[in-house]
Amino acid sequence: MPEKAVEVMRGMRGILISALALGSAIALAACGSGGGIEGGSSSTTASTVQIQGKPSGNLTISNWPFYIDNKTVDDFDKATGISTKYIEDVNDNNEFFGKMQPLLSQGDSGGRSIIVVTDWMAAKMHELGYVQNLDKSAIPNVEKNLVPALQHPGFDPNRDFSIPWQSGMTGLVVNTDLAPDVKSICDLFKPELKGKVDMLTEMRDTVPLVMKCMGVDLSKATEQDWLNAIDKIKQAADSGQIRRFTGNDYTRDLTAGDVDAVIGWSGDAVQLQADNPNIKFVMPKEGCMLWSDNMEIPVGAPNPTAAEAWMNYVYDPKNQAQIAAYNNYFTPVDGVKQIFEKTDPTLAKSPLIFPNSQFTKTCDVAPTIKGAEEQKITAAFNAVVNG
Amino acid sequence: MRINRRRLVPYFLLGPGILWLILFFAIPMYFMGRLSLDSGTLETGFHFDWNWANYHDALSLYKTPFVRSFVYAGVATAIALLIGYPLAYAIAFKGGRWKNAMLLAVIAPFFTTYLIRTIAWETILSDQGFVVNTFQSVGILAEGGRLLNTAFAVIAGITYNFLPFMVLPLYASLERIDPSLIEAAKDLYSSPRSAFWRVTLPLSLPGVVAGTLLTFIPAVGDYINAFFLGSTNNHMIGNVIQGLYLTQRDYPAAAALSFVLMAVIMFVVIVYIRIAGSEALMGEEAVAA
Numbered sequence: 095m096p097e098k099a100v101e102v103m104r105g106m107r108g109i110l111i112s113a114l115a116l117g118s119a120i121a122l123a124a125c126g127s128g129g130g131i132e133g134g135s136s137s138t139t140a141s142t143v144q145i146q147g148k149p150s151g152n153l154t155i156s157n158w159p160f161y162i163d164n165k166t167v168d169d170f171d172k173a174t175g176i177s178t179k180y181i182e183d184v185n186d187n188n189e190f191f192g193k194m195q196p197l198l199s200q201g202d203s204g205g206r207s208i209i210v211v212t213d214w215m216a217a218k219m220h221e222l223g224y225v226q227n228l229d230k231s232a233i234p235n236v237e238k239n240l241v242p243a244l245q246h247p248g249f250d251p252n253r254d255f256s257i258p259w260q261s262g263m264t265g266l267v268v269n270t271d272l273a274p275d276v277k278s279i280c281d282l283f284k285p286e287l288k289g290k291v292d293m294l295t296e297m298r299d300t301v302p303l304v305m306k307c308m309g310v311d312l313s314k315a316t317e318q319d320w321l322n323a324i325d326k327i328k329q330a331a332d333s334g335q336i337r338r339f340t341g342n343d344y345t346r347d348l349t350a351g352d353v354d355a356v357i358g359w360s361g362d363a364v365q366l367q368a369d370n371p372n373i374k375f376v377m378p379k380e381g382c383m384l385w386s387d388n389m390e391i392p393v394g395a396p397n398p399t400a401a402e403a404w405m406n407y408v409y410d411p412k413n414q415a416q417i418a419a420y421n422n423y424f425t426p427v428d429g430v431k432q433i434f435e436k437t438d439p440t441l442a443k444s445p446l447i448f449p450n451s452q453f454t455k456t457c458d459v460a461p462t463i464k465g466a467e468e469q470k471i472t473a474a475f476n477a478v479v480n481g
Numbered sequence: 482m483r484i485n486r487r488r489l490v491p492y493f494l495l496g497p498g499i500l501w502l503i504l505f506f507a508i509p510m511y512f513m514g515r516l517s518l519d520s521g522t523l524e525t526g527f528h529f530d531w532n533w534a535n536y537h538d539a540l541s542l543y544k545t546p547f548v549r550s551f552v553y554a555g556v557a558t559a560i561a562l563l564i565g566y567p568l569a570y571a572i573a574f575k576g577g578r579w580k581n582a583m584l585l586a587v588i589a590p591f592f593t594t595y596l597i598r599t600i601a602w603e604t605i606l607s608d609q610g611f612v613v614n615t616f617q618s619v620g621i622l623a624e625g626g627r628l629l630n631t632a633f634a635v636i637a638g639i640t641y642n643f644l645p646f647m648v649l650p651l652y653a654s655l656e657r658i659d660p661s662l663i664e665a666a667k668d669l670y671s672s673p674r675s676a677f678w679r680v681t682l683p684l685s686l687p688g689v690v691a692g693t694l695l696t697f698i699p700a701v702g703d704y705i706n707a708f709f710l711g712s713t714n715n716h717m718i719g720n721v722i723q724g725l726y727l728t729q730r731d732y733p734a735a736a737a738l739s740f741v742l743m744a745v746i747m748f749v750v751i752v753y754i755r756i757a758g759s760e761a762l763m764g765e766e767a768v769a770a
Contacts, residue, residue: 188727188728188730189727191730192523192727192730195523199526218524222524289627289630295728331712331713331714332714334712334714336712336713337630337712338630338711338712338713339713346603350603350604350607350608350609351607351608351609352607352608352609352627352629352630469522472729473542473729473731476724476725476728476729477542477543478713479713479724480543480546480713480716480720480721480723480724480725481542481543481545481546481713481716481720481721
């Protein structure tokens with residue numbers, strides 16, 4: 095063969111190979127399309143769980159880490175004969191939702207009978223038809239012992255589909271040694287704290303608190319109020335007033351002395367005090383945000399009978415005291431304080447575990463936002479946090 | 482029919498690589514491309530409708546971190562070259578019997594994970610830390626000034642983390658230079674300086690091009706350094722894409738940004754290679770061929 099022809103043949107062979115490779119890639123990909131992250135239908139009519147006879151069998155619970163002592167699950171299994179698998183695979187509402195959504199949209203809970211998510215996510219899952227209504231006849235302890243403050247949240251006024259696991263406050267966590275004068279959310283915007291402030295990436299904690307500083311009544315907050323607050327946060331971030339936006343890792347910045355005051359969670363403050371007694375939870379002058387992490391029974395959940403038996407069990411003050419003594423958040427169950435007064439009087443006095451109504455009277459639950467409004471607000475907030 | 486076995490050998494050798502790339506590169510790319518043209522939200526479901534607006538929206542919203550990524554990566558690459566070239570030169574020509582030990586020292590940081598090393602910088606550059614205190618007392622840094630969560634910290638972190646990627650190719654190309662060429666230059670009355678500029682440097686250009694590319698390309702997409710060492714004002718495009726995927730769950734926008742990033746990097750690289758000269762990249766072989 096003449097040399098030229100060989101060259102040409104070689105060139106063509108290359109093209110052929112790459113065409114084949116590309117073609118098979120597309121063919122393979124086409125087989126898979128339609129699946130993956132696409133899909134997802136919404137229905138807002140929730141069914142009610144079917145309770146059948148005496149609880150038994152297997153139970154799988156998804157909860158957040160550091161939320162339960164190491165005895166309660168065994169005690170529950172012994173008391174009921176249920177075999178419980180308690181997994182700590184919820185680390186972040188958004189992330190957990192991202193993982194569960196493809197399953198839930200197909201009516202599958204991935205074997206989970208109970209999941210625990212924060213109020214707004216609980217509401218969102220209900221909105222999308224991903225959770226079932228509870229049969230209240232099987233959870234008399236909840237009816238009897240749920241603290242009044244948590245009985246009628248805006249997103250679930252009758253507690254039809256969500257039962258609080260633990261609650262907490264979002265407010266100021268301050269190094270009182272470095273910044274003794276920080277008493278309000280508005281103080282975080284003062285020039286003397288420039289570069290010494292962290293705020294949370296959790297939008298529903300940070301933005302409503304800033305709205306409170308701006309004098310917005312959260313029960314009447316409009317989309318514009320949210321966007322105004324986000325704008326105020328953006329200006330503070332651009333000018334370098336806010337050092338960074340964090341999750342739990344603001345604890346590092348506080349203990350290292352890199353920041354003086356942050357928007358943070360009450361439970362963390364209790365834990366940080368062990369290292370540095372100057373770090374304190376400060377109730378903002380404007381009030382705090384109250385949140386709960388809620389147990390829900392997702393669609394397709396196996397053995398809802400056992401799931402409700404669990405809910406009923408942890409709402410017995412005796413059992414709840416064991417959990418509350420471990421995690422130091424505030425308990426949604428009445429009667430625990432009386433138990434602590436006998437067993438551990440210092441715990442019974444902590445305002446972070448048992449906040450009296452005077453202490454939290456200016457606090458709010460984050461207002462609900464949804465649909466296009468939620469999308470717009472989230473996009474605006476994330477543009478500040480990310481970029 | 483008799484098949485010429487020898488002709489098939491290259492395809493057998495290429496097979497595993499091609500299969501791997503189809504599975505883990507071509508197919509994901511196809512899905513990403515498709516996703517970047519979807520509309521809708523995760524809640525309502527995404528549907529494919531050639532929604533080119535995703536590209537425009539994402540770019541106009543995140544123009545600043547986008548440009549910032551290229552600036553930071555460019556500066557970090559330049560600094561890494563300035564630090565890395567003398568280092569590689571010293572190891573290659575003056576290393577003597579310490580050559581291997583010195584090379585090992587360059588690679589040693591890899592024995593610890595990237596994440597831990599970056600987090601360690603948080604402690605080193607902390608406001609109450611030794612570095613900040615020293616800088617403040619000698620007046621480099623104003624009282625109350627800081628290093629952590631600034632552009633300085635992010636660029637310094639990137640430079641540090643990618644320095645070995647610069648040094649190793651530089652070393653490889655410097656090491657290959659035949660010392661007799663430099664001797665020949667000197668025999669022809671060249672001063673050491675002009676021998677370097679006219680002989681050593683041109684011969685090491687392939688290493689310079691490879692090193693800068695190996696540093697620059699991953700640095701543009703890096704988000705770990707900006708996440709730990711930067712503030713919101715120092716976030717790079719990687720942080721934005723991560724946020725869009727994991728918190729906002731706006732997959733189409735994230736996919737669109739990833740594609741734009743890839744396209745721009747490719748464009749920059751092609752222009753760079755054109756300017757730097759492809760012979761430099763290919764080495765002397767290409768020139769000879």
